[in-house]
Amino acid sequence: MYEQTTTITNKTGLHARPAAAFVTAARNYKSQITIKNLKTGKAADAKALMQVMTLALTQGTEISLCAEGEDETAAVKELIALIQEGFGEE
Secondary structure, three states: OEEEEEEOOOOOOOOHHHHHHHHHHHOOOOOEEEEEEOOOOOEEEOOOHHHHHOOOOOOOOEEEEEEEOOOHHHHHHHHHHHHHOHHHOO
């Protein structure tokens, strides 16, 4: 298991478009990946768009990404980078 934390940086948070990009990226990995809102304690399957959307991840929300499987480290690192880059939004 590999886990890392980060903060949502883009102004609009993880709304529909970036959430879809996040889920699409997560689906490229075989590992089971969980995203957790550290403020509320709610967690979701990172490969399920509707579950990710229910976390209500706004700018400044601290999250945890945890993956378990053969490509766990690469999965978490790519998803963290995607979040830290703000999904290409300003």
